[in-house]
Amino acid sequence: MTGSHPGTASMPAPLTGSAAPCWVNLMTRDLESAQKFYAAVLGWTFRPGKLGQEFSVARRGDVPVAGIGAVATAYRVAVAWTPYFAVPDADAAASRIRERSGTVAVGPLALGKGRGALAADLDGAVFGIWERTEPATSPPAPDDRSHAWLRLHTRNAFDAAIFYGGVLDWASGRPGCCEVSYEKDEVIVECEGRQLARISSGAVEAAPDPLVRPHWQVHFPVADLAATVEAARRHGGSLVEQRPLGQGSEATLLDPDGGLFTVTDVPGPTAGDSG
Structure with missing residues (x-):
């Protein structure tokens, strides 16, 4: 389909036309240590993300399954896995979050081939939204959402x-x-x-x-x-x-x-x- 921000170009295509869970991302403090742990525990491999050296995309075989960003310290947020939901318009979704007593902590801001935001619902559960604004430059990953x-x-x-x-x-x-x-x-x-x-x-x-x-x-x-x-x-x-x-x-x-x-x-x- 966890978190900091999505792995941008490596994010799987969202389910058609729906605000479905599209990605999970981990906010952590040490990217290298996190990669070693999840490689050993879940068998993932990693490729650099598109947002800089503090980001990577986890893969199971050839399928991107999650993102990891060493940004917990920079954003002053807890280490956590966070889901992202695909939306057609990140600004409109952010406005609806605020209107319904939720909180938008970061964004919406440009994230590779899209725009996203990190938010919390009215009870404090953290989640993200992501809008693709540019077409994907590579074929979509197989639509296998059994990874999370x-x-x-x-x-x-x-x-x-x-x-x-x-x-x-x-x-x-x-x-x-x-x-x-x-x-x-x-x-x-x-x-x-x-x-x-x-x-x-x-x-x-x-x-x-x-x-x-x-x-x-x-x-x-x-x-x-x-x-x-x-x-x-x-x-x-x-x-x-x-x-x-x-x-x-x-x-x-x-x-x-x-x-x-x-x-x-x-x-x-x-x-x-x-x-």
């Missing part, structure tokens, strides 16, 4: 769905827009027939535990969960929690710099038993 999926932990899933729906035109009836549906106490975000995210209630804004505060959590499917957890531990990461799911299991990890992410042997968004 998302869950928003928020105070109230239905309030959050209204916020993001208003900002991103979800369920607007426009051609290609993402649709939302409800399952128990969760909101499911589906784009072009694929579940790409879930929104769950129960987060507490002032909680000291980062797992309890409102946040977008990035899930990376892996073939062998136990081996991935062990690799993370061997390379300086730590296990925050591990839990069974109805169809498999997942583990939430911290990288050596404090970036929180989840690995799972479930290939797509699952019901609320994933936490």
Whole structure:
């Protein structure tokens, strides 16, 4: 489809006409250390990004899957994985964020072949928006979005769905827009027939535990969960929690710099038993 700013020209093409999750990016403090960790844990390789020496694009095989930028210190923000959503007009989306009591922290500003911004929703969960303003100069990557999926932990899933729906035109009836549906106490975000995210209630804004505060959590499917957890531990990461799911299991990890992410042997968004 995590964060600082997208990897610009290497970003996968967004799902047609929709404000869908299009990219995940990691804001970190040390690019080289982050590359070594994620190469060992997730098997990624890296190529330089288009935004300077502090940015790189992670690839799984020939497919770009994520961006990493050593910008946490410069922007004075926490080390974190952040999702970006494709929008047709970054300025209009930024205005809608502010109108709905969200915050635009950085941008919109020029980012390679597009314009983007880093924002937070009304409960403080951080996300990004990105508008492509120039045509891609290379063929799009294969449309394989199984490399990451998302869950928003928020105070109230239905309030959050209204916020993001208003900002991103979800369920607007426009051609290609993402649709939302409800399952128990969760909101499911589906784009072009694929579940790409879930929104769950129960987060507490002032909680000291980062797992309890409102946040977008990035899930990376892996073939062998136990081996991935062990690799993370061997390379300086730590296990925050591990839990069974109805169809498999997942583990939430911290990288050596404090970036929180989840690995799972479930290939797509699952019901609320994933936490």
